[in-house]
Amino acid sequence: MSDDPTRPAPSLAGFALTYARIGLIGFGGVNAWARRVIVEERRWLTDVEYAEVLGLGQVLPGPNALNVAIQLGERWHGAAGAMLGPLALFSGPLAVLIGLATLHDIYGELPLVKAVLAGVASAAAGMIIGTALKMTGKIRPSAPQAIVGIAALIGSAVFRLPLPAVVLGLAPFGVAAAWLRERGR
Amino acid sequence: MSGVLWQLATGFATLSLIAVGGGIAVVPEMHRFTVEVHRWMSDAHFAQIFALAQAAPGPNVLVVGLIGWHVAGLSGMLVATLAMTGPSGLLAYGFARFRRRLAGAVWLRIAERGLVPVAVGLILSSGIILADAAARDWVAVAITAASTIFVWRTGHSPLWVLLAGAVIGAALW
Numbered sequence: 310m311s312d313d314p315t316r317p318a319p320s321l322a323g324f325a326l327t328y329a330r331i332g333l334i335g336f337g338g339v340n341a342w343a344r345r346v347i348v349e350e351r352r353w354l355t356d357v358e359y360a361e362v363l364g365l366g367q368v369l370p371g372p373n374a375l376n377v378a379i380q381l382g383e384r385w386h387g388a389a390g391a392m393l394g395p396l397a398l399f400s401g402p403l404a405v406l407i408g409l410a411t412l413h414d415i416y417g418e419l420p421l422v423k424a425v426l427a428g429v430a431s432a433a434a435g436m437i438i439g440t441a442l443k444m445t446g447k448i449r450p451s452a453p454q455a456i457v458g459i460a461a462l463i464g465s466a467v468f469r470l471p472l473p474a475v476v477l478g479l480a481p482f483g484v485a486a487a488w489l490r491e492r493g494r
Numbered sequence: 495m496s497g498v499l500w501q502l503a504t505g506f507a508t509l510s511l512i513a514v515g516g517g518i519a520v521v522p523e524m525h526r527f528t529v530e531v532h533r534w535m536s537d538a539h540f541a542q543i544f545a546l547a548q549a550a551p552g553p554n555v556l557v558v559g560l561i562g563w564h565v566a567g568l569s570g571m572l573v574a575t576l577a578m579t580g581p582s583g584l585l586a587y588g589f590a591r592f593r594r595r596l597a598g599a600v601w602l603r604i605a606e607r608g609l610v611p612v613a614v615g616l617i618l619s620s621g622i623i624l625a626d627a628a629a630r631d632w633v634a635v636a637i638t639a640a641s642t643i644f645v646w647r648t649g650h651s652p653l654w655v656l657l658a659g660a661v662i663g664a665a666l667w
Binding site: 332333334335336337338339340341342345349357360361363364365366367368369370371372374375376379380383384388391395398399401402403405406407409410413417420421423424425426427428429430431432433434435436437438439440441442443444445448450454455457458459460461462465466472475476479480481482483484485486487488490491 | 510511512513542543545546547548549550551552553554555556559560563564568571572575578579581582583585586587589590591593594604605606607608609610611612613614615616617618619620621622623624625627628629630633634635637638639640641642643644645646647649651652653655656658659660661662663664666667
């Protein structure tokens with residue numbers, strides 16, 4: 310991670326408020342939204358830096374979005390950031406979920422509700438695929454890096470290998486590809 | 495803590511620490527634990543609250559909150575969410591502090607860069623797995639394809655495609 314000293318770190322309040330917003334607009338999963346807000350809107354990280362933090366979040370156990378919030382919070386504001394980011398990320402959606410769960414207990418069996426949920430699920434899947442394609446375009450992987458990415462995709466989506474196996478098995482190849490690219494500069 | 499809350503706490507705390515790859519990665523294990531081992535809900539109900547968690551804002555892992563809610567109401571929701579996030583969160587914090595001491599090391603930068611293509615490949619994979627689960631008919635596939643292109647090729651907010659998905663779902667019902 311190139312901790313670029315020229316880019317100012319966000320304030321603690323700004324960081325927490327941004328994460329509160331990411332949680333509340335994070336329909337269909339937070340990672341796509343976190344990237345959009347942090348990379349495109351706030352420009353706190355580049356696409357490569359965000360993918361690095363996300364990659365660490367995937368290697369570490371636990372929810373990826375939470376791991377990313379903790380890494381970024383710790384990086385910019387130490388223990389306070391590592392606490393406040395996740396708290397902001399989870400509290401809004403939890404409040405919404407209490408309301409939704411209550412409604413679902415009452416109306417969840419209605420066909421209309423099921424149809425709406427199915428439509429949202431289809432769109433959310435496309436949102437995640439679109440985000441991955443967008444990141445690929447920004448990152449401009451070298452040929453060996455593209456092969457590692459495609460191998461991760463096939464191992465996970467086609468063979469449904471356990472994620473620890475995919476990540477740990479491909480990490481050495483990813484590192485080799487990164488090293489080749491670095492050396493080629 | 496009552497018996498069922500204790501089961502939620504220990505069960506999800508364990509899942510938290512094995513959930514390498516994120517919340518979605520342990521959905522099969524979550525299903526086994528919730529539906530098969532404890533018989534807290536039916537298969538269909540599990541699928542339904544998973545879709546609800548997808549439709550709601552916030553991290554997908556909040557599906558554990560809905561499981562907790564179904565089993566033991568509000569306290570179940572809070573216990574399950576805390577158990578799923580606490581143990582791995584502490585680990586991530588410890589790692590972040592450790593990493594800071596190594597920041598700037600060239601080997602660390604290359605190691606992290608090495609994870610970038612894996613991270614992107616796995617995002618694509620989770621999108622495809624979810625698309626496959628949602629692909630009940632050609633309309634669903636068309637919604638996913640249109641949403642992919644919209645998010646990929648334009649800079650507009652993805653909220654529009656989620657809203658469109660909800661409206662199309664309602665209109666075709």
